[in-house]
Amino acid sequence: MDKTTFNSIRIITADIKRLVQFYESATGSAARWATDDFAEIVSENFTIAIGSMRTLVFFGAGIAEPSANKSVIIEFLVEDVDNEYMRIKDLIDEIVQEPTTMPWGNRSLLFRDPDGNLINFFTPLTVEAKKKFSVIKKN
Structure with missing residues (x-):
């Protein structure tokens, strides 16, 4: 692949169920849950990945902070x-x-x-x- 392609945005949250429900309602698209800690809302034009704080252990401590944007x-x-x-x-x-x-x-x-x-x-x-x-x- 010789070009960089934007794929998705990932939001880390302390309340994954609440945030997934919000984005499902806001976008009119249903989430696909991979685990209790990770879901994606995928449309033809965008992907919003939503992860709980527990997913951060795979990347290293302190890399993201929920609600701090x-x-x-x-x-x-x-x-x-x-x-x-x-x-x-x-x-x-x-x-x-x-x-x-x-x-x-x-x-x-x-x-x-x-x-x-x-x-x-x-x-x-x-x-x-x-x-x-x-x-x-x-x-």
Whole structure:
């Protein structure tokens, strides 16, 4: 393989059942459980791996800390961010930003998952933004 391919994002959590249930509801995709400590939510476009703290013993102590993220935003391209907001708003404990049109042409909803990780659901609105994500739709 001569190229690097992004495969998935893995989130380490202290409450795997809660976090898996949240992402199943937020994405509309069912999780595949490999063990009681590891599950994956796989779609055509993304994979979210969720591991309990017990999985860290395979990598070494102190490599990850649940609920400590302050620098990464997990982003999902959605067809209609306003509809998604209405669908999931009761699922969300902390809404950081209700759907807002950004200067670069996306409409964006920012919220936190139960562990405090920042999530962005966004929909391209402008022609330039739609071209970037190859989702030009008739308006």
